Amino acid sequence: MKRSFAILLSNPMSVAGLILVSIVVLSAVFADYIAPFPDHRGAVVDFANFNQPPHWPNIMGTDLVGRDMLSRILYAYRISLVLGVVVLAIAVPIGVTIGLAGGYLGGWAEYILLRITDVFLSIPPLVLAMSIMGVLEPTLINGMMAVTAMWWPWYTRLVYNITRAEREEGYVLAAEVIGASKLHIMFREILPNCVPAVITKMTLDLGFVILIVSSLSFLGLGVQPPTPDLGSMVADGARYLPDSWWLTVFPGLAILVAVFGFNLIGDAMRDVFGGDQ
Amino acid sequence: MSQIVRVLAKRLATSLLVLIGVSMLIFAIARVIPGDPARIALGPNATVEQVQQLRTELHLDEPIWVQYGIFISDLSRGDLGTSLYTNRPIILDIAQFLPATLELVFIAGIMMVGFGLPLGRISARYRGSAIDNGIRVIALLGVSAPSFVWAVILMLLFAFYLPIFPIAGRISDIYSIAPVTGFLLIDTLIAGEPRAFANAAWHIILPAFALALSGIGQAARLTRANMIETYDKPYVEMAQSYGFPERRIARKYAFKPSLIPSLTIIGLDFAAMLGNAFLVEAIFAWPGLSRYGVAVILRKDLNAIVGTVLIISATFLIANIIVDLLIALINPRIRYSQRPQ
Numbered sequence: 001m002k003r004s005f006a007i008l009l010s011n012p013m014s015v016a017g018l019i020l021v022s023i024v025v026l027s028a029v030f031a032d033y034i035a036p037f038p039d040h041r042g043a044v045v046d047f048a049n050f051n052q053p054p055h056w057p058n059i060m061g062t063d064l065v066g067r068d069m070l071s072r073i074l075y076a077y078r079i080s081l082v083l084g085v086v087v088l089a090i091a092v093p094i095g096v097t098i099g100l101a102g103g104y105l106g107g108w109a110e111y112i113l114l115r116i117t118d119v120f121l122s123i124p125p126l127v128l129a130m131s132i133m134g135v136l137e138p139t140l141i142n143g144m145m146a147v148t149a150m151w152w153p154w155y156t157r158l159v160y161n162i163t164r165a166e167r168e169e170g171y172v173l174a175a176e177v178i179g180a181s182k183l184h185i186m187f188r189e190i191l192p193n194c195v196p197a198v199i200t201k202m203t204l205d206l207g208f209v210i211l212i213v214s215s216l217s218f219l220g221l222g223v224q225p226p227t228p229d230l231g232s233m234v235a236d237g238a239r240y241l242p243d244s245w246w247l248t249v250f251p252g253l254a255i256l257v258a259v260f261g262f263n264l265i266g267d268a269m270r271d272v273f274g275g276d277q
Numbered sequence: 278m279s280q281i282v283r284v285l286a287k288r289l290a291t292s293l294l295v296l297i298g299v300s301m302l303i304f305a306i307a308r309v310i311p312g313d314p315a316r317i318a319l320g321p322n323a324t325v326e327q328v329q330q331l332r333t334e335l336h337l338d339e340p341i342w343v344q345y346g347i348f349i350s351d352l353s354r355g356d357l358g359t360s361l362y363t364n365r366p367i368i369l370d371i372a373q374f375l376p377a378t379l380e381l382v383f384i385a386g387i388m389m390v391g392f393g394l395p396l397g398r399i400s401a402r403y404r405g406s407a408i409d410n411g412i413r414v415i416a417l418l419g420v421s422a423p424s425f426v427w428a429v430i431l432m433l434l435f436a437f438y439l440p441i442f443p444i445a446g447r448i449s450d451i452y453s454i455a456p457v458t459g460f461l462l463i464d465t466l467i468a469g470e471p472r473a474f475a476n477a478a479w480h481i482i483l484p485a486f487a488l489a490l491s492g493i494g495q496a497a498r499l500t501r502a503n504m505i506e507t508y509d510k511p512y513v514e515m516a517q518s519y520g521f522p523e524r525r526i527a528r529k530y531a532f533k534p535s536l537i538p539s540l541t542i543i544g545l546d547f548a549a550m551l552g553n554a555f556l557v558e559a560i561f562a563w564p565g566l567s568r569y570g571v572a573v574i575l576r577k578d579l580n581a582i583v584g585t586v587l588i589i590s591a592t593f594l595i596a597n598i599i600v601d602l603l604i605a606l607i608n609p610r611i612r613y614s615q616r617p618q
Binding site: 013115116118119120121122123124125126127128130131132133134135136207211212214215218219220221231234235238241242245248249252253255256259260263264267 | 294309420422423426432433556571574589590
């Protein structure tokens with residue numbers, strides 16, 4: 001384990017990822033102290049200073065009602081990260097449990113569980129989340145539910161594939177011979193062997209959840225104003241291209257930086273710990 | 278050949294089962310809508326009687342399984358119901374908007390394969406070099422932004438600052454092409470108008486590339502990873518010890534076998550693109566399914582939501598069957614019954 005971290009820290013790509021992610025996480029956590037205009041995360045208007053290109057003190061410009069873009073981006077990071085963590089905290093246990101059950105129990109359980117997973121996988125992820133979001137009221141909680149509903153099947157696939165391979169291994173047979181319960185074998189014997197791959201995928205996915213959540217709010221189906229959100233900021237600004245480029249470019253780049261950071265780390269972790277594509 | 282027919286039959290059967298599951302899922306989602314869809318459709322000025330009449334027409338007062346049964350029996354006759362938003366049969370609405378979206382996704386898919394696989398191949402062949410690192414960073418950047426961000430960036434760079442490509446739309450207004458297939462790239466050729474074809478092709482490049490970028494990155498990453506794995510296989514070592522040219526080893530011994538896992542994921546990426554097309558269409562004012570889809574979702578138009586999702590899922594399943602057939606053609610040895618799901 002210690003050696004793995006040493007390898008991670010010797011790789012320039014993962015160090016770069018670590019730096020990017022630290023910037024994102026720190027700005028989300030300390031937004032109250034870093035943001036030049038903390039109250040601009042809400043429904044503030046400053047029409048004397050609206051739609052201004054980058055200038056001091058609004059180094060990323062101001063939006064259509066005069067709010068500081070940088071401050072709003074920092075607060076948007078906070079919401080995206082919280083969403084990402086909550087979505088994974090719900091989706092991963094569900095997906096892992098179903099994958100373990102399907103892979104280890106086999107037979108009818110395997111068939112039914114995998115067909116259900118297939119159903120979720122054959123609706124394009126964004127379309128599934130969109131229809132859930134459209135049906136429910138667009139609140140933060142519903143957004144989490146919608147994204148969770150599209151996320152767990154990927155963990156089921158991952159864990160199922162590992163479990164299928166592991167269940168033929170000697171140690172599983174040994175546990176069966178001494179009469180260990182199915183639950184014990186699934187969670188205490190097989191699960192530890194899935195952990196590295198699952199953690200690697202979670203690191204990559206933190207970035208992708210941010211990406212999907214911003215896509216939903218870009219379509220007007222996510223976090224609602226005045227709560228700052230990177231996707232809806234891009235959508236609102238897109239109408240004013242190319243003159244007011246700062247309205248779209250900065251939130252867009254903010255998404256890119258965050259997701260790229262998590263991907264750099266996840267990629268390096270995959271090289272060290274293994275895991276699926 | 279009979280093997281391929283068997284594969285096809287089996288995949289069709291599974292896909293049908295999955296599609297039924299999708300219809301149930303999406304039907305269940307659409308029926309938990311808070312608020313009365315009939316009231317939303319008719320607006321606040323409608324009388325209680327009018328709302329009640331529409332509720333009866335839509336079978337909204339029946340239990341949900343009866344509603345589902347009615348829906349399935351209509352579906353088997355090719356009837357997806359009437360949209361409360363456009364007041365037209367949903368099947369007509371979708372037939373009108375889907376081709377533009379599919380055209381975009383197809384071109385993006387071609388770009389994904391056409392750029393992604395060669396990039397991955399070069400990356401793997403020059404593993405560890407500056408070229409490899411450059412391609413890896415580009416590929417990772419490609420997957421790290423949603424396609425609407427790429428759409429904005431590409432549009433700013435190549436339509437506004439360097440006005441090479443048109444800003445929006447499918448074709449310039451001066452051309453009027455009679456829709457035959459709905460695919461402009463095909464319709465212009467049928468109409469025998471090469472200029473219109475060139476114009477349509479010019480319009481599709483930027484949005485398709487924005488849509489393809491994450492797929493290109495994903496395909497390049499996968500191909501690289503799979504090829505590096507095959508490079509360690511004994512038969513590649515043997516080919517190397519024979520002194521075969523590196524180019525030939527890369528193409529024949531390392532690339533081809535690594536195509537198979539890549540293709541499976543490309544099928545899944547196709548699904549993602551069908552969804553992401555919504556994001557690109559919004560930026561480039563592409564007259565596809567996106568505006569319709571978002572509009573019917575915002576208006577809680579039940580039948581239209583169910584129909585749209587069902588058609589998109591069916592398209593995706595068909596794409597996956599095609600991918601499976603391609604794999605079967607590339608590698609006749611593949612044992613379908615044991616393919617990981």
